[in-house]
Amino acid sequence: MKHYDDNLEKYLTAVFGIIGSLAIITNLFIKGWSSENIMDGLAGLAGLLATIVVFLIAMKTMSRLNYSNFKKAFEEYLQEWINQNSYLIDEDKKEEGKEKKQFYYMLTKPHHNNVVLQVKKAKDFPRKEGTIYHKGAFLYTDYKDIEEIVIGLNGSFFVSKRGGELPKPFKEVNDIANEFKIRIKEHFDGKFEYINKSDSEIPIEITDKGKRLHISIKKIANTKDNAKIAIDMMEYIKTLIIALA
Numbered sequence: 001m002k003h004y005d006d007n008l009e010k011y012l013t014a015v016f017g018i019i020g021s022l023a024i025i026t027n028l029f030i031k032g033w034s035s036e037n038i039m040d041g042l043a044g045l046a047g048l049l050a051t052i053v054v055f056l057i058a059m060k061t062m063s064r065l066n067y068s069n070f071k072k073a074f075e076e077y078l079q080e081w082i083n084q085n086s087y088l089i090d091e092d093k094k095e096e097g098k099e100k101k102q103f104y105y106m107l108t109k110p111h112h113n114n115v116v117l118q119v120k121k122a123k124d125f126p127r128k129e130g131t132i133y134h135k136g137a138f139l140y141t142d143y144k145d146i147e148e149i150v151i152g153l154n155g156s157f158f159v160s161k162r163g164g165e166l167p168k169p170f171k172e173v174n175d176i177a178n179e180f181k182i183r184i185k186e187h188f189d190g191k192f193e194y195i196n197k198s199d200s201e202i203p204i205e206i207t208d209k210g211k212r213l214h215i216s217i218k219k220i221a222n223t224k225d226n227a228k229i230a231i232d233m234m235e236y237i238k239t240l241i242i243a244l245a
Contacts, residue, residue, distance in 0.1 A: 070217070073227035081231050085238065088115050090122040090135060106138035108156035112242055131162055139234065140212075149230065151213040153177055157241050167244045174210030180240055181206060181213065188233050193221040213237075 082091045082104065090105035107114060107122050111134060114122070125134040136154030155173050158166050170176050181204045189201045196219065203216040215233070220226050 069224060070220075070222045070227050073224040074230055077227055077231040078234070081234060085115075086121045086123070087118050088112065088122055088238070089138060090125075092123050093141065094137075101140050101142055103137045103140045103152065105135035106152075106154075106157065106238075106241070107135055108133055108154070109158055110160055115242070133162070147216065147218045149215045149217060149233075151215065151237055153180070153211055153213060153241075155211075158244050170244075172210060174206065176244070177206045177210035177213060180237065183240060184213075184215070184233065184237065187236060188229070191229055192226050193223055194219055195221050 082089055088107055090107075093102050093104060095102045105122065105127070107125060111122075111125065114120075122135065127133065127135050133154075133156045136156045137152040138154070138157075140150035140152065142150065153173055153176060155166070156162075158170075158173070158176065166173070166176065170179075184204060185202060192202065194200065199219045203219070205214040205216075206212070207214060217226075217230070
């Protein structure tokens with residue numbers, strides 16, 4: 001398991017603190033241990049501690065908010081992955097619905113065999129014809145703003161026709177979402193590189209009665225390797241969906 005060296009700032013803080021403290025003590029030995037010099041030394045130490053606190057806060061803030069490397073790499077890898085799966089996933093990003101969120105469509109269960117047959121690319125299927133849906137929202141791309149990857153688990157991914165039953169033993173989409181959550185954590189907990197060593201689990205939240213999986217990326221390190229692992233996770237989730245077809 002790889003991790004960022006989250007102790008780096010601690011080591012630097014300790015070094016700067018020791019150097020600063022030695023400098024203050026040395027100065028007292030040179031100038032003398034008068035009350036005035038001791039007060040000056042304490043004031044200097046307080047200033048040093050304040051600087052160290054600001055430094056620590058800045059390091060933590062930057063490590064959490066600077067996801068430019070991850071985002072750039074993730075977008076590049078994602079586009080490659082979308083292109084590789086163009087007979088299942090619509091390569092054209094959409095922005096529809098009341099929330100105006102951007103997402104990619106995936107073909108519904110009756111068309112999953114298009115991966116093999118390759119009749120036409122997913123983008124060439126209409127979203128719906130009458131009451132029949134051919135595509136459902138699969139991957140939401142607002143990870144840039146909320147630092148989480150949101151997977152859509154549309155019921156149409158798992159049923160052959162509108163109103164049809166889900167694969168046994170599942171009775172609701174929420175049941176499938178919970179099972180997916182378990183499988184994802186089994187396979188990917190500990191594989192990401194984290195900002196802090198104490199973190200090793202991927203926080204996953206289920207909302208909208210199982211129709212959305214929110215996979216948090218707030219605690220993972222800002223690396224290209226993590227972006228690649230995130231794409232591997234997309235591929236694994238795709239495989240789970242197809243497995244229930």
